[in-house]
Amino acid sequence: MTVFDARRKRFADLHRSGCFVIPNPWDIGSAMMLRHLGYEALATTSSGFSFSRGLPDMDWAVPLETELAHIAEIVGATDLPVNADFESGYAHDVDGLTANVRRCAATGVAGLSIEDATGDKADPLFAFDVAVERVAAAASALKGTGVLLTARCEGLLVGHPDARAEIARRLPAFARAGADVLYAPGLKTREEIAGVVELAGGKPVNLLVSSPIGMNVADIAALGVRRISVGSGFARAAWGGFLKAARALRETGSFEPLREAEPFAFLNDFFRKQVSGK
Numbered sequence: 001m002t003v004f005d006a007r008r009k010r011f012a013d014l015h016r017s018g019c020f021v022i023p024n025p026w027d028i029g030s031a032m033m034l035r036h037l038g039y040e041a042l043a044t045t046s047s048g049f050s051f052s053r054g055l056p057d058m059d060w061a062v063p064l065e066t067e068l069a070h071i072a073e074i075v076g077a078t079d080l081p082v083n084a085d086f087e088s089g090y091a092h093d094v095d096g097l098t099a100n101v102r103r104c105a106a107t108g109v110a111g112l113s114i115e116d117a118t119g120d121k122a123d124p125l126f127a128f129d130v131a132v133e134r135v136a137a138a139a140s141a142l143k144g145t146g147v148l149l150t151a152r153c154e155g156l157l158v159g160h161p162d163a164r165a166e167i168a169r170r171l172p173a174f175a176r177a178g179a180d181v182l183y184a185p186g187l188k189t190r191e192e193i194a195g196v197v198e199l200a201g202g203k204p205v206n207l208l209v210s211s212p213i214g215m216n217v218a219d220i221a222a223l224g225v226r227r228i229s230v231g232s233g234f235a236r237a238a239w240g241g242f243l244k245a246a247r248a249l250r251e252t253g254s255f256e257p258l259r260e261a262e263p264f265a266f267l268n269d270f271f272r273k274q275v276s277g278k
Contacts (some may be wrong), residue, residue, distance in 0.1 A: 003079075004108045008146035011041055011081035011110035015148065015181065015204040019221035021228045022083060022206075023115025024036040026052050026235040031077035032274055041110070043083040044074050048235030057232070059119030062201035064100065067255045085148065094137045101141040111208075113150035113183060114138050116170065124158035125166070139178025151179035164192070168199055175203045178259060181227065182206070185230045188213050190223060197224035207219055209233070234250045 001009075003085045014020050020039045025031035026048030034042060036063065039067040047057035049070055062070070087103050097114075104112050117124055118133040135151045143147055150194045151174035155163035167184045175182060183206040187193050197205050204226035209215075210233035220228055245257035 004110075005146060007081040008110045008148075009078070010021040011148060012084070012146070014041060014081075015226055019217065019225055019228065021217060021230075023234060024085075024228050024232070025074060025077075026050060026238075028073055028077045029240075030153065030234065031074050033181070033270070034081055035078040036270065039080070041081045042074065042078065043111075044071055044085045045232050045235060046087050048086045051232070051235060051239065057148065059087055059091055060269065067175040068103060068107060069111060071104065075108040082108075083111035084109045086112045086114060088117055088119065089210075091135070092118070098137050098141045099132055101138045105142055105145050105147045109147060111148035111150060111181070112138075112142075113152055113181075115152045115154050116156040121134070122252050125160060127152065128170065128173070131170060131278065135174045135179050144245065149178065150178040150181040150183050151175075151177070153183065153184040154185065156184065156241050167196065170201055172201060175201060178205070183208070183233070190215070190219075193220065193225060196225045210236070214240065248257060 022043045023034050024043050024045035025034050025209045026045055029043055035250050046062070046067075049067075050057045050062055052060060052232055053066075067086075067090070068223055071082070075082045083103055084107070086101070090100045091097040101112065101114070114135065116126050118126055118136070125131065135149070139149050151171070153167045153170045153174070155166040155170075161164050163186070171182045171184060181204045182196070184196055185208040187196060187207060193207060204222070206227040206229055207220060207225045208231050209220070210231040217228060241257075241260060245261070248254045249255045
């Protein structure tokens with residue numbers, strides 16, 4: 001069994017019962033720190049990485065080669081299983097999607113997600129049959145690799161006029177097409193979350209919580225959610241601290257927000273130990 005095979009097995013095991021948090025680092029250092037804090041798996045964040053590159057979170061704003069290199073960096077940063085936020089697979093056609101999914105798997109990820117969003121404001125979701133065909137193609141491309149496929153319905157995020165009905169129609173179809181994990185970003189209420197868990201029919205559900213929703217991990221676990229991600233939440237929290245300090249200095253001349261900065265000694269010592277292995 002290779003290192004990647006072992007990680008993929010560990011990742012699959014995490015989905016069998018209970019509920020776990022899979023945080024989203026945006027660079028090597030944040031991945032290392034999340035490993036140090038005791039998380040059991042990591043997931044990339046397309047938006048967190050895009051912002052770090054000075055780019056918007058738009059489909060394919062980060063070029064495919066850059067995205068694959070970033071995913072490989074996060075995979076190599078720790079010994080934890082990594083799930084890749086692979087947007088819509090960097091292709092509209094099934095053949096292109098299949099090829100790109102295989103390339104993503106080759107980075108060593110333990111899982112990857114595929115969206116049903118087109119990136120087109122006029123027609124933001126792939127037609128139902130096309131979306132299901134794309135999930136089936138991705139599942140086929142991953143067959144035998146041990147890489148878990150997460151299928152996402154983006155109806156709530158793109159403002160679909162009947163998003164909840166579309167989620168209820170698409171997620172079970174994605175499961176039948178071969179998705180291992182189901183995901184509908186934008187769920188906020190207990191009723192919505194419990195409803196998606198029920199329609200998943202036993203398949204693990206990923207819940208995105210990138211801002212407070214009035215529930216903690218235990219509350220969400222009690223609803224039957226298997227996996228909780230934070231998306232761009234940690235990256236935006238870092239941006240929030242940076243902007244608070246930068247705005248205060250620029251607007252009032254105050255250095256006061258820097259009191260909240262993590263001590264230099266802790267960070268330097270932590271990364272020194274990572275480099276030296278001691």
